Amino acid sequence: MIAPRSTLRVALDLPSAMPGVWHADALGAGPQSAQPTGYALLDAQLPGGGWPVGAMSEVLQPMVGLHEWQLVLPALAQAVARRVGAVVVVAPPCEPFGPALRAQGLPAQRLCVVRPDNAKAALWAAEQALRCRDVLAVMAWLPQALPAALRRLQLAAAQQQQLLWVFRPVRAAPQASPALLRLQVQGLALPGDAVLSPGMQVQILKRRGPPLVQGLDLPGCHPRLAQVLAAQAARRRAAQGVTGATAVRHSAVPALTMRPVLAPGRGAPERRGHALDRTAVAMVR
Amino acid sequence: MHWIALPLPWCDEPAAPPGAAVQAAAAGWWALRFTPRVALVDGDAVLLEVSTTERLWGGRDALRAQVLQAWADASGGPPAHTATREVRVQPPGTQTAWGCGPTALVAQAWLRMAQAGRVPPGQGVEPGVDGLPLHTLTALRPHVASLERMGCRTWGALRALPRAGVARRFGGQVLRVLDQALGDAPEAHAWLELPEQFVLTAELPALAESADALLWSASRCLAALQGWLQARQQGAVALELAWRHDLRRIDGVAIAPTQALPVRTAQATQDMAHLRRLLSENLARTALAAPVNQITLRLLESAPLPHRSASLLPPGDLVGGGRDDPASAPGEALHQLLERLSARLGSSQVVAPVLQADHRPEHMQQWRPATEVLNHDRAHPGTPAADTHAPDATLWPTWLLRPPRRLAVQGNRPCHHGLLRLLAGPHRFEAGWWSAAGEGAGDPGHSCAGLALRDYFVAHNDVAGLVWVFRERWVPPAGGAMQEGAMQSAFTAAQPHRWFLHGVYG
Numbered sequence: 196m197i198a199p200r201s202t203l204r205v206a207l208d209l210p211s212a213m214p215g216v217w218h219a220d221a222l223g224a225g226p227q228s229a230q231p232t233g234y235a236l237l238d239a240q241l242p243g244g245g246w247p248v249g250a251m252s253e254v255l256q257p258m259v260g261l262h263e264w265q266l267v268l269p270a271l272a273q274a275v276a277r278r279v280g281a282v283v284v285v286a287p288p289c290e291p292f293g294p295a296l297r298a299q300g301l302p303a304q305r306l307c308v309v310r311p312d313n314a315k316a317a318l319w320a321a322e323q324a325l326r327c328r329d330v331l332a333v334m335a336w337l338p339q340a341l342p343a344a345l346r347r348l349q350l351a352a353a354q355q356q357q358l359l360w361v362f363r364p365v366r367a368a369p370q371a372s373p374a375l376l377r378l379q380v381q382g383l384a385l386p387g388d389a390v391l392s393p394g395m396q397v398q399i400l401k402r403r404g405p406p407l408v409q410g411l412d413l414p415g416c417h418p419r420l421a422q423v424l425a426a427q428a429a430r431r432r433a434a435q436g437v438t439g440a441t442a443v444r445h446s447a448v449p450a451l452t453m454r455p456v457l458a459p460g461r462g463a464p465e466r467r468g469h470a471l472d473r474t475a476v477a478m479v480r
Numbered sequence: 481m482h483w484i485a486l487p488l489p490w491c492d493e494p495a496a497p498p499g500a501a502v503q504a505a506a507a508g509w510w511a512l513r514f515t516p517r518v519a520l521v522d523g524d525a526v527l528l529e530v531s532t533t534e535r536l537w538g539g540r541d542a543l544r545a546q547v548l549q550a551w552a553d554a555s556g557g558p559p560a561h562t563a564t565r566e567v568r569v570q571p572p573g574t575q576t577a578w579g580c581g582p583t584a585l586v587a588q589a590w591l592r593m594a595q596a597g598r599v600p601p602g603q604g605v606e607p608g609v610d611g612l613p614l615h616t617l618t619a620l621r622p623h624v625a626s627l628e629r630m631g632c633r634t635w636g637a638l639r640a641l642p643r644a645g646v647a648r649r650f651g652g653q654v655l656r657v658l659d660q661a662l663g664d665a666p667e668a669h670a671w672l673e674l675p676e677q678f679v680l681t682a683e684l685p686a687l688a689e690s691a692d693a694l695l696w697s698a699s700r701c702l703a704a705l706q707g708w709l710q711a712r713q714q715g716a717v718a719l720e721l722a723w724r725h726d727l728r729r730i731d732g733v734a735i736a737p738t739q740a741l742p743v744r745t746a747q748a749t750q751d752m753a754h755l756r757r758l759l760s761e762n763l764a765r766t767a768l769a770a771p772v773n774q775i776t777l778r779l780l781e782s783a784p785l786p787h788r789s790a791s792l793l794p795p796g797d798l799v800g801g802g803r804d805d806p807a808s809a810p811g812e813a814l815h816q817l818l819e820r821l822s823a824r825l826g827s828s829q830v831v832a833p834v835l836q837a838d839h840r841p842e843h844m845q846q847w848r849p850a851t852e853v854l855n856h857d858r859a860h861p862g863t864p865a866a867d868t869h870a871p872d873a874t875l876w877p878t879w880l881l882r883p884p885r886r887l888a889v890q891g892n893r894p895c896h897h898g899l900l901r902l903l904a905g906p907h908r909f910e911a912g913w914w915s916a917a918g919e920g921a922g923d924p925g926h927s928c929a930g931l932a933l934r935d936y937f938v939a940h941n942d943v944a945g946l947v948w949v950f951r952e953r954w955v956p957p958a959g960g961a962m963q964e965g966a967m968q969s970a971f972t973a974a975q976p977h978r979w980f981l982h983g984v985y986g
Contacts, residue, residue, distance in 0.1 A: 254570050258944075260879055261944075261945045261984070262945070262984050264878035265878075265986065287879075288879070288986065289879045289882075290847075290881070291879065291880075292844075292876060292878055292879060292880050293833040293835050293844065293845040294845065294876060295873055295874070295876035295877060295878050296878060298874045298876070299874060299878075301835045303832075303835050303845065304832070306832060306833060307818070307830070307831075307832050308830075308831050308832065308833075308847070310829045310830075310831070312825070312828065312829070313827055314922060316825060320821055320825065321823060323820065327813070327814060327815075327816070328811030329814035329817070330814065330817070364539065379872050384942045387492060393940055393945065393946055415945070416946055416985055417875070419874045420874065420875050420904075420946075420985070422824050423904050424874060426901050427903060427904045428903070469742075
């Protein structure tokens with residue numbers, strides 16, 4: 196929706212002998228290697244053009260379980276395809292669904308889930324995973340971690356050049372963090388009867404570069420799911436146009452077979468042709 | 481013939497009779513990887529005959545440096561990491577007393593001189609042995625006093641005496657030992673041999689009250705195990721640490737005389753650091769039933785260690801190629817990580833998914849201990865498990881709730897952090913009739929536990945985001961299939977649909 200600021204420029208006139216120094220209005224391009232996120236909009240705003248490799252990326256979210264995979268999975272799929280190594284998931288909020296992850300590029304045999312009992316064990320497990328040379332990426336949910344503990348993770352990640360995402364609640368935003376990159380992600384409110392599929396808004400709280408005022412709007416679900424949702428919404432609106440005329444005829448349809456396609460509670464009865472509609476959905480898929 | 485003599489890496493107090501022989505022999509196992517001819521003499525020295533193998537190890541000096549290094553590792557033991565590091569940094573040989581010579585007795589004599597501080601060790605050995613004092617030969621010790629009274633103090637002086645007179649006065653043994661020492665008569669040694677099975681028993685220096693205290697003695701046993709493995713060119717796969725309780729009963733409750741802790745690793749290893757970490761993680765979670773006075777380390781399973789192809793380029797190590805890693809990258813391997821995590825957190829807490837061919841989402845994946853799954857995959861990389869790609873898998877959520885969470889219903893609409901709007905669906909779904917009722921496979925609270933009859937929807941609201949919910953469908957009661965439509969509608973009207981949250985598009 197909102198175009199990214201075009202005033203960003205990469206520091207070319209700085210002496211290259213000074214690593215870690217960049218113009219205040221440009222993105223810091225250091226020796227840090229990066230893994231493209233899979234979203235061009237986001238890549239353009241991140242120093243190096245992606246998630247930093249060998250450093251911690253902190254993601255703040257209003258509710259656990261929302262948008263993590265959507266944000267991380269494209270980059271993870273690329274990394275998994277390119278390099279060997281396992282992906283360790285520490286203290287996830289629920290169970291990762293293997294078939295869906297595999298369909299989006301993360302094979303199940305590369306995934307390992309650690310479910311520690313307490314926050315201290317979670318930190319320990321994440322740090323141990325970062326010290327392992329066969330681990331490609333670590334995703335950790337650490338709601339209560341202290342900055343000192345996060346700093347340990349950051350140093351461990353730098354040692355083995357791994358991807359590290361730490362997911363924390365939004366209320367941790369005022370705390371100091373050693374993360375190289377801090378993002379805040381939240382769902383976009385869906386306007387009343389929109390055809391649009393739900394999206395997510397990413398705000399960059401901290402990066403090597405100027406602060407970003409506006410958030411970035413990214414797709415909130417897989418493109419194929421978005422297609423299906425759009426198709427269904429279009430069909431529903433078409434159906435609503437027709438039902439006004441045919442409502443009287445079909446008032447005797449048994450209650451058991453209606454309701455599912457329409458949003459319940461809207462009160463409009465359904466067309467008789469909904470079974471055909473369903474096959475049409477299957478074909479779209 | 482070239483002999484190297486070293487003191488025993490550790491000298492225990494006289495141990496209990498059953499374990500004493502094995503324990504003493506274990507002190508020399510570390511040397512067997514350099515040469516098959518190792519002998520323990522007089523209970524205080526290890527002798528290595530290296531003339532046949534020194535070429536393999538890159539010459540006499542290089543071999544001696546490695547032997548001294550191995551000795552330092554065996555004696556310093558794992559707990560004293562800093563001490564071992566120091567030895568490694570300094571040129572080896574400056575601290576250790578050692579001796580070498582063309583015969584075993586000469587080497588042992590120089591070792592004794594070095595131990596007494598008479599010869600600065602490490603400065604090589606001058607060829608003349610005539611100046612060695614007589615007490616350096618064990619067999620001559622009873623006669624040292626009388627020989628000294630005759631003014632005979634050194635080997636040379638003894639050799640200069642008339643042989644017939646010496647034999648008459650001190651016995652033929654003295655002359656034979658002198659001849660053996662000077663290389664004029666053959667020596668016979670009882671060579672050290674490895675036992676077929678590795679079982680090492682150690683008495684604890686003090687009663688151990690906590691499991692942690694066992695670790696100190698266990699690490700010494702591990703050092704002996706390392707020597708055993710290196711000499712046999714094997715790697716350990718499974719170990720068992722057993723301990724014997726000092727008390728038979730506490731407060732009238734009988735306790736088992738022994739208790740054992742098995743430890744397994746996925747890949748055969750000679751790396752004792754990993755085994756020690758596994759042991760310590762397991763011991764930290766173990767409570768001793770009673771104080772312990774004896775431990776036994778037993779090797780349950782070992783596998784031949786494949787020979788690594790040596791690099792043409794020298795490794796960056798100072799000491800030589802003796803301690804190179806198979807994968808020279810720093811950090812530990814994946815199986816080591818998984819074993820360590822499982823040891824501390826429990827193997828049910830470190831899991832990996834195994835995909836199954838099933839239509840029910842909760843049965844599409846099964847969580848198994850990661851140490852089994854990931855290592856198995858590595859061992860058989862050519863067999864991908866259940867590679868059936870469902871066509872609409874991209875429409876499924878990335879998080880799955882197990883078990884499905886019951887949702888409140890408000891006006892026929894499900895609620896999860898507010899009312900949900902159904903965006904897509906239904907995806908009608910009927911499966912699982914074949915599974916037994918006991919498996920609990922079906923929907924919670926269903927009359928027919930195996931059968932799952934559901935309509936899946938993609939739903940949304942602004943707080944919960946995109947979620948995957950299902951509505952349980954009405955199940956016709958068994959036997960009453962021929963019901964009238966009016967009856968059915970009455971039934972459903974009486975019992976509203978139940979909604980469940982089954983997944984989150986995270």
